[in-house]
Amino acid sequence: VFDQRQERLGTVTLLRDITVAKALDELKSQFVSMTSHELRTPLAAVQTYIDTLLGGFAGELTDQQRGILERCSQRLTALVNLVDDLLDVSRLESGRVERQIVTLDVCEVMREVVALSQMEADARQVSLRIEAPPEGLTVEMDRSDLVRVLTNLVSNGIKYNRPGGTVTLRAHDEGYYARIEVIDTGIGIPEEALPRLFGEFYRVKRPETASIPGTGLGLSIVRRTVEFYKGRVEVKSRLGEGSTFTVLLPRGQATLRL
Structure with a gap:
């Protein structure tokens, strides 16, 4: 005063x-x-x-x-x-999640997620691809957490895609961060919906998505999980062209003690 x-x-x-x-x-x-x-x-x-x-x-x-x-x-x-x-x-x-923090090969987990998602992709006539650095890329986190994050993103990429479309998992080593991208050629997301996309129970309401099943919780779970590891998740999308979800995860476990 x-x-x-x-x-x-x-x-x-x-x-x-x-x-x-x-x-x-x-x-x-x-x-x-x-x-x-x-x-x-x-x-x-x-x-x-x-x-x-x-x-x-x-x-x-x-x-x-x-x-x-x-x-x-x-x-x-x-x-x-x-x-x-x-x-x-x-x-x-x-906060009752029991985690076992280990060193994970990101490419190996990506291949596991693709195998788990293959049946869903085949049913919707969507191709799954992996682009990863040949020397390997590691992060320190619970395996089930990374599988859950990538499975949610890949599943969305499949559900909101078109017959003949693709979902690509791409990984980069950015020094402090491991950068993982899930890129689809689907229907895209309206720009006005992007700020609310990671909220609980939020689903984009459009005629194209009315018949697609979902809970509106998957992306919220992705965000909460990634943020536990002091990382972040981002999205870019254009209607009619597809979406790119980017997960940035610190590569060292020391960040968990901050």
Whole structure:
């Protein structure tokens, strides 16, 4: 606070008690975690029953019956993915994630992610490619974290692509950082949507995306995971041309102690 001659008179400090807000936030996280765990088991059981019927183990199916069961299976898969994403977000929010930090070969993990995503890519007629430095590139982090980050980005690149399109994983050594890019030739993202893209439950609402399944949590999980390692994630996109998601990860573990 200053007087008319701009001489300092004192300082005003405002304090706000957020105890109740913190308690409510913790209750919310506990509720989401508990509910998701309780849903996971019965959903898995239902999926098993549907797979049994589709496999013909309970008798022959008519075309109409098979079509109904296949649609049920698709919707159930979307629900299971939602529950899994909610569990991931709950763990990240609470800090209850158990991590085993090891030295990872980025190219090796990229090849693993491509293998995991190949069936989805084939179903949508999308090609997967890897471009990586021949000498290898390493980071120090939990393997499941890097797999989760890249799988989410590659899956999005496949889902929002076109038949005959491509998703390319590219890695660079930038000294302090390992730079990993996931580049797709898909439908692109409107410029006005980019600032909100990594928010929880946010999905771009366009006619082209209305039929594409998703929870709106995948990119939020990517951002939270990358930021734990003091890294950052960026996106560039042009409508009708595709998107490039860039993950920058510090190469040393020392950053985790900052």
